[in-house]
Amino acid sequence: MPKPNADSCHDSLVREHAIKTIVIIGNGAAANSAAETIRSYDPRIQVIMVARENVPEFSACALPDYLAGWVSRSQPFIKKPDDYANMGIEMHWGQSVQRIDPHTKTVATESETINYDSLIIATGSRAAVPALNGSGLRGNFVIKDVADIDAIIAHRPKHVLIVGSGNIGIEVAQALQERECKVTVIEQRERILPRIFDGEPAGRIAEILTSHGISIYTGESVVAIEGYQRVERAFTDKRAILCDTVVWAAGVRQNTELAESAGIELGKLGGISVDTGMRTNIASIFACGDCVESHDMLTGKATLSLLWTTAKDQGRIAGANSLGCKLVYPGALNLVVEDIYGQCAVSMGVNEGGLCNQDLEIFEGESEKGYWRLLVREDRIMGFQSLGITTGLGAIMALMKNRMPLRTVAKILSDQGMMRRADWYLPARPFLDRLKK
Amino acid sequence: MNRLIIIDSNKCTGCGLCQMACSIHRNGQCEASLARILIYRDEKAGIFIPMTCRQCTDPPCAAACLMNVISKDYETGITIRNLEGCISCRVCQVACPFAASIFNYLQERVENCDQCGGDPQCVKYCPYGALKYTDLTDNMDLVRDAEAKRRLLP
């Protein structure tokens, strides 16, 4: 099988040979995916990455596992320092880009100015910490990189308050419980995992967490942190909680300041605005990953996906298009898999909140293995959530991605000959059979 | 891609020998759930359909992997995994349309069929010829199958 390259892989690929140097700002999932894509298309073009940090690429998704002690400190790293040079990528470590000048096509760091023909902005996001009384005290933490985990471990937490119950908050809660901390989770909305799950599955997940000793308070906000030199207690609008550690997992902010100051437009959700080719409003400048606002594959609406897979996908498109290709990003399709004390919790597509409950049909089911819930609109699957189930989900994902009308699925399932040909539907049958009216 | 395991489900009786061969050969233990090939069973209708990794050209498991451990071997066309890096988050399991990312509870890793490095044991032990290990260039069945699938998709 041939390796993909500039001439064989994509019909839509029209290289612009004037492009000699591509600069990528960032060293996260999006930046590295862009760099690898460029390399796979073109072994020679100059690729320069500029990153604030001095460590190679790591996966933030493994940070809770390291915090829990399930994996070693080195596990989250997915590149080695010399992988970059081996790929022929010039890595400028420990440098923060201060300014982008689209007129001279340069980026400036503290110590140098670099020319680009195409620029890819993959500056990602940071944890949001509100400016509350006491949120600067020793004992306040965020979780973004390996050093953050080192710092939490060194702090020897015992009573931990976690602010926010998104996937990061829930993973960190379990990780710290594993470290024998007393863990409390505060969620502003009425249920945990509000962006990812609907009420019923979220309730079931909350039950499992509380049965393992994690305290959860929903519909409450943290209003202040107090203590003499370090965190001693926190106040919500309803109660005071004794704690020596506060972990902020209440959402992230896009790192867009650099782009904004260069005249790059933002979207209404606050991310860098891009077209379906990951191009910004300024010629030759692309953006991808957590810092951008893209569109949802199923609803077509603007979204901040903030997921690893999305960052990689967008990086691939931005990388190819920075060479002059015309790849089109199909939109973000969310997929979140959580381990809840050994039970697999899955959410794909959009949840009820994301669909604004419009003309939605909801199908639910329960087997000895677990619970599932399918959201259908206009004869197409828009979302799926489950707890405890691991089989048949891939076919649902594929049906959702293909935007396959359910009447077509029904037709296939009722014809043995067709069914054998399209056998990949079959593991999802327990869910699909329920959709027959 | 050079060679691929091709499945003719009409010939499958659901005996499960392929799974035993896989599990013993790869894990030294005889257990269907450890096999990297599974059989979809509808006993009432008498339908048995073996499913395993299709070695996709652009694998969704690799695109989804949170640790970037899945890639293509461009020599053989096989989808390979660097299992050292796997944290068994199971995202690849959900991303695979063919249910072919298999959680191995002994290793606590998720695996896929790698065609036993060119000598697939499941094929060897299938008594009914439901599994074949074939050169893609001269396999008409596969071409027909692909055509049928295209027609089934809207």
Ligand SMILES: Cc1cc2nc3c(=O)[nH]c(=O)nc-3n(C[C@H](O)[C@H](O)[C@H](O)COP(=O)(O)OP(=O)(O)OC[C@H]3O[C@@H](n4cnc5c(N)ncnc54)[C@H](O)[C@@H]3O)c2cc1C
């Ligand atoms: C604890 C945790 C758990 C997660 N778990 C999951 C999960 O289970 N599943 C999932 O899908 N997603 C998960 N995510 C989200 C996922 O990790 C992110 O979506 C992904 O890492 C985004 O990648 P990115 O490259 O866009 O941005 P980032 O990873 O934020 O990378 C941004 C890069 O830009 C650099 N940078 C920024 N500004 C500058 C500048 N001015 N100059 C130079 N360099 C700069 C930064 O140093 C960094 O290298 C998790 C995130 C966290 C924090």
